[in-house]
Amino acid sequence: MLSALLILIAALFFTGIINRTKSMASGRKGPGVLQPLFDVWRLFRKGSVYPATAGILFRVAPTICLASIFMALLVVPFGREKGLLSFSGDFVFFAYVLALGRFLSIVAALDTGSSFEGMGASREALYGMLAEPAFFVLMGSLALLTGHTSFHEIFNALHLGSWVSYALATLATFVLVMIAMIENSRMPVDDPKTHLELTMVHEVMVLDHSGFDLGLILTAGYLKFAIFGALIVNLFIGMVPTGYAIPLFFLIQGGMAVAVGLIESFMARFRMSHNPQFITVLTSVALLVFFGVLLISGRFL
Amino acid sequence: MDFISIKNNSALPLASVPELDYHTFFEVNTSLMRGDPGRHCATLHGIPEKERVRLLCAIADDATGEIHLSTSVVSRDQVLRSMAGEVPACERFEREIHENFGISYTGHPWLKPVRYPFDRADRSQEIASYPFYSMESDELHEVGVGPIHAGVIEPGHFRFICNGEQILHLEIQLGFQHRGVEALFLRQQGVLQQVMLAEGIAGDTVAGHTTAHSMVREALAGVDAGEGAAFSRTMALELERMAIHTGDMAALCTDVAYQLGSAVFGRLRTPLVNFFQEWGGNRLGKGLIRPGRNQFPFTPQLGTRLSAILDAYERDFEEMSAMLFNLPSALSRFERTGVVSREDLLSIGAVGMAARMGGLTRDIRSSHPSLWYPSLAHQPVVKHHGDVYSRVQIRRDEIRQSMHHVRQLLEQIPDTVESRILPEIMAPGRLALSLVEGWRGEICHCALTGPHGELRHYKVKDPSFHNWMALALAVRNNEISDFPICNKSFNLSYCGHDL
Numbered sequence: 001m002l003s004a005l006l007i008l009i010a011a012l013f014f015t016g017i018i019n020r021t022k023s024m025a026s027g028r029k030g031p032g033v034l035q036p037l038f039d040v041w042r043l044f045r046k047g048s049v050y051p052a053t054a055g056i057l058f059r060v061a062p063t064i065c066l067a068s069i070f071m072a073l074l075v076v077p078f079g080r081e082k083g084l085l086s087f088s089g090d091f092v093f094f095a096y097v098l099a100l101g102r103f104l105s106i107v108a109a110l111d112t113g114s115s116f117e118g119m120g121a122s123r124e125a126l127y128g129m130l131a132e133p134a135f136f137v138l139m140g141s142l143a144l145l146t147g148h149t150s151f152h153e154i155f156n157a158l159h160l161g162s163w164v165s166y167a168l169a170t171l172a173t174f175v176l177v178m179i180a181m182i183e184n185s186r187m188p189v190d191d192p193k194t195h196l197e198l199t200m201v202h203e204v205m206v207l208d209h210s211g212f213d214l215g216l217i218l219t220a221g222y223l224k225f226a227i228f229g230a231l232i233v234n235l236f237i238g239m240v241p242t243g244y245a246i247p248l249f250f251l252i253q254g255g256m257a258v259a260v261g262l263i264e265s266f267m268a269r270f271r272m273s274h275n276p277q278f279i280t281v282l283t284s285v286a287l288l289v290f291f292g293v294l295l296i297s298g299r300f301l
Numbered sequence: 302m303d304f305i306s307i308k309n310n311s312a313l314p315l316a317s318v319p320e321l322d323y324h325t326f327f328e329v330n331t332s333l334m335r336g337d338p339g340r341h342c343a344t345l346h347g348i349p350e351k352e353r354v355r356l357l358c359a360i361a362d363d364a365t366g367e368i369h370l371s372t373s374v375v376s377r378d379q380v381l382r383s384m385a386g387e388v389p390a391c392e393r394f395e396r397e398i399h400e401n402f403g404i405s406y407t408g409h410p411w412l413k414p415v416r417y418p419f420d421r422a423d424r425s426q427e428i429a430s431y432p433f434y435s436m437e438s439d440e441l442h443e444v445g446v447g448p449i450h451a452g453v454i455e456p457g458h459f460r461f462i463c464n465g466e467q468i469l470h471l472e473i474q475l476g477f478q479h480r481g482v483e484a485l486f487l488r489q490q491g492v493l494q495q496v497m498l499a500e501g502i503a504g505d506t507v508a509g510h511t512t513a514h515s516m517v518r519e520a521l522a523g524v525d526a527g528e529g530a531a532f533s534r535t536m537a538l539e540l541e542r543m544a545i546h547t548g549d550m551a552a553l554c555t556d557v558a559y560q561l562g563s564a565v566f567g568r569l570r571t572p573l574v575n576f577f578q579e580w581g582g583n584r585l586g587k588g589l590i591r592p593g594r595n596q597f598p599f600t601p602q603l604g605t606r607l608s609a610i611l612d613a614y615e616r617d618f619e620e621m622s623a624m625l626f627n628l629p630s631a632l633s634r635f636e637r638t639g640v641v642s643r644e645d646l647l648s649i650g651a652v653g654m655a656a657r658m659g660g661l662t663r664d665i666r667s668s669h670p671s672l673w674y675p676s677l678a679h680q681p682v683v684k685h686h687g688d689v690y691s692r693v694q695i696r697r698d699e700i701r702q703s704m705h706h707v708r709q710l711l712e713q714i715p716d717t718v719e720s721r722i723l724p725e726i727m728a729p730g731r732l733a734l735s736l737v738e739g740w741r742g743e744i745c746h747c748a749l750t751g752p753h754g755e756l757r758h759y760k761v762k763d764p765s766f767h768n769w770m771a772l773a774l775a776v777r778n779n780e781i782s783d784f785p786i787c788n789k790s791f792n793l794s795y796c797g798h799d800l
Contacts, residue, residue: 020561026563119781198446198781268559268631271782271783272780272782273780
């Protein structure tokens with residue numbers, strides 16, 4: 001219960017902080033931190049316009065996307081507190097319920113028959129496919145290390161370890177942060193600010209969504225970032241009492257948002273053909289964690 | 302002689318231009334251009350003469366600084382041998398002649414419409430049914446962009462044939478922005494009306510087009526606007542180049558999602574265009590250049606002000622350039638993206654910056670200098686790789702060069718403030734031609750007066766006319782996601798092409 005509540009609160013500010021950081025880095029005053037919420041609220045009061053070529057899938061996709069995010073949110077624990085749902089193998093549930101949302105948004109994009117959205121859909125599918133092994137190798141290694149298969153148990157057991165587990169946690173953090181960047185279509189893989197359809201990945205897929213539906217998609221995006229942020233926080237707060245863990249949670253989430261904003265201000269995005277290479281590297285790093293785990297647990301020989 | 306050679310910005314009686322039969326016209330002009338990169342066709346167009354059409358070809362010769370003119374009178378139903386078969390750069394000129402007068406060509410690759418003018422020869426051709434090149438394959442897909450674009454820019458349609466993410470072919474269809482500028486020149490005979498039309502040819506090249514127009518007008522009237530006007534025009538051309546190049550560097554940073562570069566270069570453009578406002582009352586330089594007069598003399602006070610602006614500009618520009626050109630993520634986007642070979646540039650007749658970035662030295666400022674350029678001893682900046690990186694580099698280097706030129710000019714501000722009013726009536730039956738290096742490249746204005754000294758024909762050629770083809774070639778075999786940055790690196794004009 002606590003984790004769901006905290007994630008919801010973090011989601012309120014996350015995108016706003018990124019945007020504010022970016023505007024300050026480029027010497028602008030920028031919109032308020034709550035502007036993304038106002039945007040969504042404005043969209044929620046509007047009707048949607050549907051393309052004549054699109055069918056029922058296009059209409060239900062935004063709702064299912066948001067629902068899948070909420071489902072994923074349920075299994076994320078917070079330190080010693082379990083998530084609303086917790087069962088063995090829940091990280092598999094987590095990954096595939098998010099994949100379900102992605103699948104629906106891909107299908108909805110194809111449903112419009114637009115060549116732009118088709119390109120975006122193929123890119124999104126490719127990156128999702130390449131990022132999946134990284135997540136599973138990582139979570140599998142942690143499961144192997146701890147001997148548990150649910151988020152809550154894995155994270156709690158992880159912190160009973162030594163400095164070595166913190167070293168592994170650092171690598172795991174890197175992988176999770178980068179997966180979060182890919183999942184949320186941020187730089188360096190995708191540029192959320194671009195107005196050029198030909199270079200977009202996620203943005204082009206939702207070009208035809210409008211009004212209420214667009215509001216749902218934006219909400220799903222805000223939540224997704226906060227969920228990944230919460231996973232990363234969990235790597236570190238297993239031992240920390242809940243009273244200290246809550247400020248730490250917001251500190252790490254806020255730090256991550258600022259870091260995202262700074263990355264997006266001071267570098268250019270990747271060339272599209274470099275993205276698959278970059279994402280594949282994440283799997284290699286995850287494998288490093290895996291071999292680390294094998295070494296620690298003495299199963300290497 | 303089969304042709305007559307004139308200097309840039311001069312007028313001559315139309316009767317003194319050799320009139321050849323089409324066969325000789327073809328041979329003379331193709332043999333002038335074939336195999337010599339130093340000669341290119343500045344304009345080839347038709348002038349209607351009752352039932353017949355007079356073709357006029359102007360070939361700019363970089364080695365001698367002359368322009369070789371020849372004409373040929375043909376009838377509208379004649380089938381001519383296409384010069385594009387020998388010199389591909391003539392391809393678009395011949396399409397235009399075909400569209401306007403219905404003259405057919407043999408050996409032309411594809412006589413597609415160029416811009417669908419209202420008085421075109423074949424009114425059954427409509428912009429909605431443009432004949433695109435297409436490929437039949439299950440493996441390939443077509444992507445159509447425009448004519449309405451995501452950014453609020455001008456209209457143009459891009460049709461890609463792609464194999465997955467890879468572009469195999471791009472066809473650019475223009476004409477949506479056609480306003481009938483050339484026809485309006487004949488309807489609006491007032492000096493002020495005409496120069497204001499010239500200002501509207503391309504909103505980002507106001508100094509370039511108004512200078513070319515003024516020079517043509519002055520040549521036809523046989524007057525000289527004087528030293529002060531020449532100074533102001535040179536100054537305006539170089540400042541315009543700096544301002545637009547800076548803005549383009551900002552736009553290139555935006556397209557690779559480099560926010561810092563986008564913000565800083567965008568800010569640096571502002572003091573330059575604001576200086577135009579201070580000088581002539583318009584940020585785009587409208588109203589600054591007028592035929593026959595020096596509307597806004599460049600005073601020493603303005604010079605002091607500009608000097609301060611440049612000092613502040615240079616510091617920030619150099620710092621930001623150093624950051625951009627040392628940023629691996631940006632360089633990885635620029636390098637080896639959108640390459641056009643020198644051979645391709647030569648064959649399509651690319652001009653200006655787009656030619657110089659691929660090793661082709663074409664610069665009117667050094668080959669056909671006028672205004673104050675002879676005293677500036679301008680040396681063209683040439684890059685050799687023909688990729689986006691070369692186009693970013695050439696912008697940086699031309700900004701530095703223009704800054705140097707402007708500073709040189711500031712040391713010799715003329716104090717002669719002459720102001721002459723142009724005679725409304727120009728000499729009858731004369732032809733004038735002006736080549737001006739705008740920031741994009743060679744601008745060609747060509748005018749002909751009728752029996753009463755009124756304008757009888759006016760022809761404009763913007764550098765974009767040929768350079769659009771360079772973009773279409775640049776994106777081949779590139780990723781489709783790199784198209785926007787290729788497009789921005791050329792930054793061609795839709796309205797300059799469509800007229």
